[in-house]
Amino acid sequence: MKLKTVLLATAIASAPIAATAADMTIGFSQIGSESGWRAAETTVTRLEAEERGIELKFADAQQKQENQIKAIRSFIAQGVDAILIAPVVATGWDEVLEEAQDAEIPVVLLDRTVDADESLYLTAVTSDLVHEGQVAGEWLATEMDGADCRIVELQGTTGSSPAIDRKNGFEQGIAGHDNLEIVRSQTGDFTRAQGKVVMESFLKAEGGENICALYAHNDDMAVGAIQAIKEAGLTPGEDIKIVAIDAVPDAHLAIANGEMNATIELTPNMAGPALDALEAYFADGTEPAKWIQTESKLFTAADDNQAIYEMKKDLGY
Amino acid sequence: MGPKPSLLKRILPQLIILAAALLLNVIVFPDFFQIDFRNGRLFGNLIDVLNRGAPVALLCIGMTLVIATKGIDLSVGAVMAISGAVAASTVVEGHGWGTALLAALLAGGLCGLWNGFLVAVLRIQPIVATLVLMVAGRGIAQLVTEGKILTFSNEGLIQLGSGTVFGLPTPILIWVVLGALVTFVVRRSALGMLIEAIGINERSSRLAGINSRVLLVCVYLLTGLCAALAGVIVAADIKGADANNAGLWLELDAILAVVIGGNSLLGGRFSIVASLLGALIIQSINSVILLSGMPPEFNLVIKAALILTILVIQSPRMGNLIYLIRATGPQPQPEATRARPKKEATQ
Incomplete structure (x- = not known):
């Protein structure tokens, strides 16, 4: 052959x-x-x-x-x-x-x-982009455990397939939990700068104390949003729970510092x-299956994020 | 000829549009004008508009002058990425924020000189000459950051982007001061007039004894420096240099700000103040979109519709129409009523 x-x-x-x-x-x-x-x-x-x-x-x-x-x-x-x-x-x-x-x-x-x-x-x-969003939604549903939660969402670039799939996945993840509600959803273009800008407007439009959780379609936007939350005098990770996707090194660092709560790995x-x-x-x-799905692993404060950060930071992220 | 009475008349359309854009903000979000003092800084939507408008405002200071010389600088977004990357890598290597700022300004200045050299010395058309750096610049920035988001924790540098001076975000201070300084210099000296002369007719300006070559290089140099400052602010704001996204498409926003400011792309008379108002108008529109809570699919459509409206209102034909409506409006009516019977009488 x-x-x-x-x-x-x-x-x-x-x-x-x-x-x-x-x-x-x-x-x-x-x-x-x-x-x-x-x-x-x-x-x-x-x-x-x-x-x-x-x-x-x-x-x-x-x-x-x-x-x-x-x-x-x-x-x-x-x-x-x-x-x-x-x-x-x-x-x-x-x-x-x-x-x-x-x-x-x-x-x-x-x-x-x-x-x-x-x-x-x-x-x-x-990876299964819908599944990633679903894991994020399910994590938040478990974390809230029935308590009311107003969620703001930072979407990826409008019309891109990760943005569409991660949005749908998250909605599936929180489906059936009437206590969870997405109150604002806007694109942050997958970038830190725009994540920060849009979070600033969320904090003003809704009032920081009325937002209980942030779901960002990628970690970069979450990292930007964390800065906006700090500048508004709130504590990211406590006053506002933050879950995002990708598990880049800076997200592990943010979780290790208690500024972020969870990230779902898009494995490189x-x-x-x-x-x-x-x-x-x-x-x-x-003959392998036509589609091999990579694991969408959930990282929370329970993991040793500092160690993962040290391991990942030299991979070129 | 005194600038004072004419300045207000010159920027009146921009002021009206800005007021309208702000009013739109109040309609979608009634507490728009509320400003608190929180966490040691002024906190409010109006502050956000001034703060987030900083990069485009800085860019359009230089862009106004370049456009006044009948040129254009497409590279400013890429120059932002380069200077942000240079600043970040300087502090990551352990230097202080002052050195980083200088290095970034140096990088931006070099980019400006390069553009100036292509335009003024080699006589390449500005749109093509600056396109070179627009395309190559982001690659250079990626070489500096080695393709990743270069994060830093130097407090001094971070202060330039997200810090405050007496509660006022630093970026606001930077663009207002620089804008005032450049306006003062070009309007209190003959520089502004010389720049306009180049834009109107470069050959005759040279015959009149203006060293247009040097002046052109200086104008592109200034644009590079403005872009460098904007790049440092954007990087400092997110505590990292994002070579892929920093300043992406901002050159277009800067050109738009200059156009909304009523400056002609064909060069000649210019007003930096009007361009800065243009930058604020664009940011107010961005603010409306964010505060309205509309799905993001509508963002660009809303922005386009609002900007189209502004440009249509500003267009010469519309200006003629407004003039005509005024001329035939209620003001001259008494004359008309008097004139008409006379006409009939003669017939």
């Missing part, structure tokens, strides 16, 4: 390829440096590959699909054993995926999926499950 790949590889790159998992070569087409999380994903992918003794060929697409397609074609030409893609957009992948398939190189999608036939890729490793380790699936596939041909 690998014969064609081997032939292709020796013909074009004249590099000997062995199909054993120990010295696999894998191409990774990353979107680019759009956010700290993305940088952490790259770092973790490198670490995971290193741990397994896999050679990782890395290509940064600088947020352009054409660069990703070029990178994949060059991976095919070099005869890599497998390709990991974090696709920048959902459409336009059929042709290049077919080329990979013709070369019998399995493709694994990381973090995002594409609008292409399922048979064109081995599997997709992504998409490569771990992907490489596990590839190793199993190469070992005995095990």
Whole structure:
């Protein structure tokens, strides 16, 4: 089965390829440096590959699909054993995926999926954005334990799929709890600065004492909002409970300092499950499920956030 | 020719629009004008408008002058990101806030000189020349921060963004003082007139003996410095330099502020005070959107509709119409009634 790949590889790159998992070569087409999380994903992918003794060929697409397609074609030409893609957009992948398939190189999608036939890729490793929001909602429902709570929500960039899914998920999480009510919801564009600005207006429009909890679609907005809450003379984490998503290092630090209550991890380790699936596939041909869902882990003050912060801060977030 | 009586007349439309925008705020949120003293600082929506308007206000001080020379500076948002990143990395390396501020101003100044060099010396069209830095600048900023949000805890630097002086947020003080200073300098010296001369006709201004090259470089330099200050404030406000998002699209808000301020993009006469009012008008509109509690899907539509209304009211045709309505309005009626029978009589 690998014969064609081997032939292709020796013909074009004249590099000997062995199909054993120990010295696999894998191409990774990353979107680019759009956010700290993305940088952490790259770092973790490198670490995971290193741990397994896999050679990782890395290509940064600088947020352009054409660069990703070029990178994949060059991976095919070099005869890599497998390709990991974090696709920048959902459409336009059929042709290049077919080329990979013709070369019998399995493709694994990381973090995002594409609008292409399922048979064109081995599997997709992504988090469930709706589930993340749901975990946040359920945490708040348990935390409040029936007490009345007026919630303000900082949404992500309007119309983006994380914003839509995390909003829906949270609403599902608090559904059936009549004591919980979202009183204001506005976009903070996923940024600290806008998170702070919008929280300032929430505090004035509702009155700080009338807000019991904040749900932010990402940690950065929550970190900005914490500053706004402090400037208004309130204590974040106590006067206003704060739950957000992503679990970036600064959120762990905020929880460790008692300024934030919970965060749900969007793990940057998409490569771990992907490489596990590839190793199993190469070992005995095990076909993984078409969708591998990463764990949406809840972190609260009960965890050792200081330690997690120290561990995460050098990942490139 | 004295500036005092004409200034009020010049900024009257902006004042009326600002009043209308503030009134809109009061309609959606009746306690809008309430200001408390809380936690050692003035606390209220009006303070927020002045404070949050600071970055655009600072940008539009420089932008007004650049536009007066018939130029434009698209790079100010990216320059904000660069200078914020430089300031943050300086304090992270253990230097004091003064050094950080100087380093940021130096970075902004260099960016301004670069733009000035492209425009004044190489004679590249301003929109293209500054586009270079607009695109490249964010990349430079990311190189400085190594692609992450660079957080810092230097109290001195943080004071510039979220601190207060006698209860008044520092950013307000910075833009008001700088705005007053630049206005004073350009209006109390011949500088303002020379800048206007370049905007109206650069060749003839040069023939008249104006060193337009140096003046142009200086104007872009000032814009770079204003952007650097805005960048430091934005970074200090969130205690971190966010190279991806700091100042994103703010160059457009700054240009809009200048336009709402009644300045022509074709250069010539300018008013910094009117531009600053334009910045406050934009911030008041942002405030209406946030306070109204409308779903965020409507944000941009509301903003666009309000700005369109303002621009339509300010448009020359509308100005003519208003003039006509005034001319045929109730004021000249007695004359008209007297004139008409005369006309009939002659026929």
